[in-house]
Amino acid sequence: MTLEKAKEELVKRYKYIYENAYLIVAPYMYEQTEEEFKKSKEKFGFDKPYIYLKLDYKNDINILFEDFLFTDTPMEESILYETTENKKNNKKYLEKVKNGMQLIEKANEGKDAIMHIKLDHWSILGAVARYIEEQSGDLKNKVNKMKVLDEYFRIGRYKNNGKIYTSGIKPDLHDFDSIVLPKKEKEPRRDRNDIGIKKNKFITTISNSPKFEYNNSIFTEREKQEIYLGYHDELPNDLEINCGIEEEYIETLIETRLRRPENTKPCGEYFIIKENEIFVNPNDRLYRYYQVCPHCGFIVNIPKEILSDCLKQRIEDRCSKDDKLFRKMYLYSELFSLDRLSEKGQKTLLLINNKKN
Ligand SMILES: [Zn+2]
Structure with missing residues (x-):
């Protein structure tokens, strides 16, 4: 054998x-x-x-x-x-x-x-x-x-x-x-x-x-x-995604791609996809799931194909409890990005925020 x-x-x-x-x-x-x-x-x-x-x-x-x-x-x-x-x-x-x-x-x-x-x-x-x-x-x-x-x-x-x-x-x-x-x-x-x-x-x-x-x-x-x-509806704990724009632009549909906040652009680094950090764009059916890149703050689309139905449901349930969540993440993305680019002495907003936590 x-x-x-x-x-x-x-x-x-x-x-x-x-x-x-x-x-x-x-x-x-x-x-x-x-x-x-x-x-x-x-x-x-x-x-x-x-x-x-x-x-x-x-x-x-x-x-x-x-x-x-x-x-x-x-x-x-x-x-x-x-x-x-x-x-x-x-x-x-x-x-x-x-x-x-x-x-x-x-x-x-x-x-x-x-x-x-x-x-x-x-x-x-x-x-x-x-x-x-x-x-x-x-x-x-x-x-x-x-x-x-x-x-x-x-x-x-x-x-x-x-x-x-x-x-x-x-x-x-x-x-x-x-x-x-x-x-x-x-x-x-x-x-x-x-x-x-x-x-x-x-x-x-x-x-x-x-x-x-x-x-x-x-x-x-x-x-x-x-x-x-095979027995747990979870994402692999080491599943990575590249920080980039992956969504396809489909011409026949209006607005098929999320318009990212100003002052943000993808950094090309890899990061780990985490269920608890995925948020929903309630107005988008095609590209609905996103996570903020922990390196640069860019909003990265998480392809829905990699999420099982049960996972999607859990994410939807969690996000539906806060109807301003998407807006917050959107603003956070720009703030993160701006703060990252700031000089040491200018890094104020996020520092205050972090101290509170
Ligand atoms: Zn990035």
Whole structure:
């Protein structure tokens, strides 16, 4: 198996659990029985039955998870994939999923969003990490499986904010603001002969592959970004545009191009397109979105083709709250440009403005 092929499979599997995790794990949501609750009440002072995702290392589904994430045959041939696809049309199964989701709603009621139980790809990746940690035999392959799992974790940690996250399963210090104490090493509890999925070409190809020094991964940040943007309506955090007049002038239409403020002209430098700095020209349908060049103050058109519908909607919503926004940006553009060209002693207006902020 070539590295390219193995990486392609890994991404495909990541995407599958990203899209289907809740469907796979929701039936494992569990609410304490009356009896269990009584005990917890006496022991820990619980005020209501505890609801949680019951997926510990003893659960047999881990075998299917492991097989799915590490098999050297295509994902579509794995049992987890086949059963999940079949269950998508199974009324009884979907009923179980619904019950699981209702339990989550109940568990999250009145809690801070940060404390909410979420069913997602992390539910599966976390379960598999705990499962492999308990493996006590075939230790060399255990290490290699962890290395492959690290790559799944690294894809999941990507955030499109310019920061490079290097942590795999175990958190690296520089990824987190607060100090994360390493977990105490415990004796693995699974039987020596219970070794899960055995060494195969997929595992060795990924685990033996050299990693990039800058991000500690076999994937580039660009590759991770592509996966991330497939699920998030965001602009790539490093998308640049040139400060220039890009709009076409169409003769048959009147005023197809924004008349820029006086005293401004494009500087030709590149800058990063940022969603929060894009503003709308409410009177223009053709060239509607703009950002002020941070180098010179020129108003640069952001082609609407690069903005998804969801992004455009967010920008429209934000800008519609201020009906003078375009006018302000228009004046700001000229002021910025004039101020930039001023002598040191003349730089007054923007300085006052900046001090206030
Ligand atoms: Zn410029």
